[in-house]
Amino acid sequence: MLDLFPDSTSVDGGQLSIGGVRASELEVAHGTPLVVLCEETIQARARALRQAVGDGRVFFGTKALPNVAVLRLLLSEGIGADVASSGELAFARNAGLGGGDLVVHGNNKAEVLLAEAASVGAPVVLDAPDEPALAAAAGVRQALVRVTLGVDADTHEAIRTGHHGSKFGLPPDQARAAVSEALDFGLDVMGVHVHVGSQLADFDAQAETIVRLAAFVASCRDELGWVARVADLGGGFGIRHHPADEVPEAAELAASAATTARLAFVEAGLPQPEIWLEPGRCLVGRAGITLYRVGSVKRLPERTWVAVDGGMSDNPRPQLYDARYTALSAARTDEPVDEVVSIAGMHCESGDVLIDDVMLPSPRRGDLLAVPATGAYTLAMASNYNGVPRPAAVLVRGGSARLIRRRETIEDLLRVEVE
Template sequence: MANRNQYESGRDLLSPNKNFAPITSQIDDQGSLMVGECNLNCLAERYGTPLYVLDEVTIRIACQAYREALKKYYPGPSLALYASKANSSLAISCLVASEGLGLDAVSEGELLTAFKGGVASENIVLHGNNKSDQELLLAYHNGVTIVIDNQNDIDRLAEIIPSESPPAKLMLRFTPGIECHTHEYIRTGHLDSKFGFDPDQLESVLVQLKAAKWASLNGLHAHIGSQIFELKPHDDLTEVMVEALALARRIGHPVEDLNVGGGLGIRYKETDDPPSIQDWVKVIASGVKEACQSRNLRLPRLLCEPGRSLVANAGLTLYRLGARKEIPGIRTYISVDGGMSDNPRPITYQSCYSACLVSRPFAPPQEKITIAGKHCESGDILLKDIDFPSSSTGDVLAVFGTGAYNASMGSNYNRIPRPAAVIVNKGHADLVQRRERPEDLLQYDVIPDRLIALG
């Protein structure tokens, strides 16, 4: 964590993605870190570690920032959709729905979570490049907008939607051919992508859908990637999308929704400087407005799909420090009681995080260490070669920015149970995900009778 002056001067209370700690972070009278008016050492003691902690205020402020910026900068209708793959749970679905957001789902599980969490079906879109018939039918029968990603989606829907039934609500995804500087695995907007139709396929697909009685195309979608710090690619995207909107309307589709995806980056470490939510929304809103005005097109409803920038900086993970190994002249390892099963992003994307000791968050660094996970994998490293204060076995470590793509990408590698998760606000900590027990991991295992006999 930065020193106290850097932290307090750099805190943005209106755009949480620009902070690496939750907005409600503060220091108590004993010098320990608190979030949501809850002492993190007390949470670790009460709920155990590893523990995911989510700050309700930070999530709500991020939701409000998107909602209010869209209202301020876009003269037409608009709706922000939470990209729930970032962190899908009943509690978060309920929270974002209460803030007036819709939701972007990519599986049957995410759809069911959204439904039970109280998100209105008409405010949900279903993505995916290989949707099952069951997922398509679940979306169709609940009035969810289905994002057509490829020809297989069209072929399956044409077969499974009964004749003379109401048409499916559709949105068409295409690749806009825009590059952005981000990690190779999370670039989804260039032409070499598994997602969406290529631009040269767009017209023929639009013609095909116009002739399909089962189809009601009312939206277009494109997404250029994730963890993006540049605004220009999103400005370019709006021009490409409005040109596609004009084409769709000329062919006869009453397209009213234009979905520009998400992708706004967040601050994981002190040197990161992402645009604010307000600046990002202003760019896409102005781009769509100006592109429509230049073509004399009525404004569509503007949709966007923030995920990481809504929940990442609201979250942190608590660990307890364990074994210490010093290799003179090479490296000092300090292990924690979690690792790649609760945060696979460092080993998958080489992602960097910020961290501090909960009891001494602004203590000056005294050594260079590497925080290692407990898994049987040499690459299970959470933070490599960081400057850190002196510490002891049993100290609680807070790793920031873990509200997105940690719980949702977690695993049971080495048969390690998944952590519990709590949401904090005004001194209250509420459990939103129970900690798995080792015996829970056996509940779906089956030993065939023939193996029992052999034993």
């Protein structure tokens, strides 16, 4: 199970440590639920992906974890950011990212977002038939066009994006028309963008998409006299959330994507493009764990329920995507795992279940549980359901922990109310 935890994880005397800091010490200092992120793990994944793409570019999918400190850390490793809202753009700008470090996305971009992209000189990925005109009117100078090529990825239906009928991108005929119109408006159309889905466990769907993408660009050359300089292949590389998951290393998938794209373009009679990738989960997912404090323990004939002080308000992925997780008793790692239990959240929903079945040392009130592989799409999707404040987050390294997001308070929740 420790293979799911951050690189700096260790166990000593029954105590789990991340980045040289004991989980029990983090709980005392910062409370629970608490998201703990390992700086070394993020840096290692960033370096591996940059190496995999060669002379291409890597942009972090900010939606996975919009946090100023994390974006600043990634920028120090040469990683930019793709953003899909004014809020995400604000996170990136506060982290020090400039226009050349950014790619602006969205299937329904507000005019204010287009204007903000133009003001910082960021390229915009055109995603709708009228966006060339809107982008030009907003002063956008550089653009890519997102094309949907009809490949069904082997992943949960809620996170497939490259299939026919997707809300994202444009089918080839409309995408080609968008390229033509953007050129007519004087935009520098740098290239094309594709994305087939998230949590990809193999390369098949992306390989097929890349071959189709090269054919699409060749058709643009033949019909419009335009050739893409950039091939943005999106992201979606998966990670392991559960011991039974089989997922290749993201750097392997990234290298395969870059190599396949370069070869496919050459075979289509096109110059090799600059490769851009937009990974999110694989940069921060394994770097994070969530700590919970056990409350009630109910041993029923049907199952044993172990309730924790968080749940679907800090990690809705089990409910949204049938995501599977596991857990470790963070201060009792040297004890036998002798009971199968289900980890329930504290919310007023029967479906608020974090983990259906996991083996733990016989749980008791006050235990500290660590759920690994929660660095991505947990804080980003957190809510205030049941009036629960969202958790704090810390970045750990070399025996110290730095608070990078304070815990919300009830006062924070009331501050936006108007009486």
